[in-house]
Amino acid sequence: MGNDFRETTGTTERVTELVAAFEDGRAGDAEFEALRELLATEDARDRDVAMSGIRSVGIVDEERTEAAVDVLLGHCFDQPRRVREPAAESLSDVGREQNPAVLRPAVDTLRERLHDAHESTRREALFALRELCKHHAELFVPLVDDLRVRLDDGEAWVREHTLAVLGEIAAERPEAITPPFDDFEACLDDDVPKVRSKAVLRLGSLAETHPDADRPSIDDFRACLGDDSWTVRSSAASALASLAETRPDAVRPVIDGILALLSPPAAFVGPGPRGEQTSITLALGRLGVTFPREAPRIASTLQSIFDEEGAGNTTFEPIYESITRELETIAQAHPEAVVPAIDDLTASLDASRIERRRSAARALTAVGRTHPDEVRPAVENLEARLEDEDPWVRMEATEALLALDVVDSETESAAEEICALFLAAADSQEAIDRFVAAEPTVGALVVTELRSRVGDMDSVDEKPSVAAAFRTISTIDDAYRYLSPISI
Incomplete structure (x- = not known):
């Protein structure tokens, strides 16, 4: 059936048709190869569509999940970021929709690449690991020691993003690993501000995850408030604000240091x-x-x-x-x-x-x-x-x-009457005429009252009427065209 797809014009149409064939069980190796070849296009939008198609096949066709994972993993390397990012995201999606275990071979490969001699390969591996870790932290517990090694990497970007991945694992699987307080505290002395900034944020998160621990020391955060980098100082302030919710007594004495930043x-x-x-x-x-x-x-x-x-x-x-x-x-x-x-x-x-x-x-x-x-x-x-x-x-x-309480009763009554007319019949000419002729205060009150109906649980049955009223009002005043019961 491969010839059928050669006649289709446009990448989106071809990918849609190919994916539909996999969903119906009509496609095989030839169709998967046709889909994979579409990834070679130079057009970024077409490539994204093809990437999405590979992702979909990996989800709907278990026989080709492994092949889809291999293709997506391959595009996590030796590609511009605009290619690597959707590839890693698509890998993560396949793991979410299928059993996360299907990603283990990819994780093992990424683990090996973490120790590659080439800086760019380590960066690319870590980029993919970070994306996968957002939804599959359980797969990364065995990688903790490998990641700790990368905290001493010669490339600052690698150190910074290793902190992010370790922090994600510690937050999502706190019972599975020893809290990396020592590792994060050591990074507070890094030469690069972005690394120190990430370290202080992750220390704050770690303290929230382990509220009974006597670490980190508030003095570490206090010292970061005096860092010569605004990035580090602001991260310390953010971490302390989060920490205050679980350790208010410890944070209160440091408020002066945060205020001093202004x-x-x-x-x-x-x-x-x-x-x-x-x-x-x-x-x-x-x-x-x-x-x-x-x-x-x-x-x-x-x-x-x-x-x-x-x-x-x-x-x-x-x-x-x-x-x-x-x-x-x-x-x-x-x-x-x-x-x-x-x-x-x-x-x-x-x-x-x-x-x-x-x-x-x-x-x-x-x-x-x-x-x-x-x-x-x-x-x-x-x-x-x-x-x-x-x-x-x-x-x-x-x-x-x-x-x-400065709105007079006459104005409120006028607004209530117009609101009632709109709710009774959104296209009421009388409601429209009165809304158009109304003073700004009256018009604003009408919209405010309709808005309040959306948030009122007793008015659930009115929501279709409220939505219709807003549609009518938006034709009168297009400033309201983005308002709907969903957005408000």
Whole structure:
């Protein structure tokens, strides 16, 4: 039947037809070879389609699972990353859908390649091992000693990713191996920041997996907060924030060291946005939730970044967005801690980045529920957001106004009537006309009410009506076209 496939045009069509033949039991060696040959194409998209086809055959045809594994394993080596990555992912998929034991020959081969004299081969083997380990950690317990050797590899990339694989095994199969505290602690002295960064993160994960262990020492994390690399410092902050949930008493004394990373603000902001800044602010947000007594000064330190000269410079907007988001995080748990930041949150309602405006509105809602008088000066700014380009900002601003109890009963009644009309008949011309003619506050209230119906378990039967209402509203205002009961 191989000739049938030569007449098919397009790689996608050919692969689809070939896979269907395997599913129906109509295909054999010739069809598998035809599928394998498609991997030789230079077109990346066609190659991905062919790779997916090999994966599917390995899953649906047990007689060819071994051959599929061999083909996929072969493409984990001597190929660009854009080929190796889907090959390793496909291998993992075959193991998930079939018995993971089908991957043992591949794992054995990768184990041998870990000790290859060529650096590139070791890298490629480790890349595939890491992908497989995400879902098949049980297969890698016998490789622990081999991996420990690679922590002394001359290539930093190998050391870094070996830490990741060992950490994955330790997390998924903690009972099967001796916790590699010594190995990870030794890597804290590595010459390469990325390796030290990975080591401190994995130490944190190891401590969470083994809460009764007296290791690692908090002093190790404290020392990493003073590392000369922002990458290591931010990783230490992240690890401590996670560790605080299981060892709060041990982490509390180190909060000062994390807060010091934001001082002086000019040094933290530096020349512009970096991923490390986001990691540190995220860690502080989590710590602010975990430690209620520390929340006010954590919020105050975050707020101090807004006072940095040049705070209106859009270059730094991603930093201010992350600060606003973590103030929101703290406000949701401890609103009183964020009261001093109300003015900055109000100013953030006019920010250029949508996510910052959303976070600011949500934070003001959280604070407004318990401290309405302090938030009421922001009413005018919140009302202006009812005409925001982003529907989520509109809805969050509406929630804030409702929390402040500044929406008059007449406006609420008008919104309720329009909402009822939409739910009764989504294409109601009266509902459409009234929605179009309504003031921004009324329109925002309608959408907010429909949104609340989705989250209300008593309104499950209304979901089809709500979905239909949103479809109608999106034809009126296309800003809402991405909203659906699933997304909200």
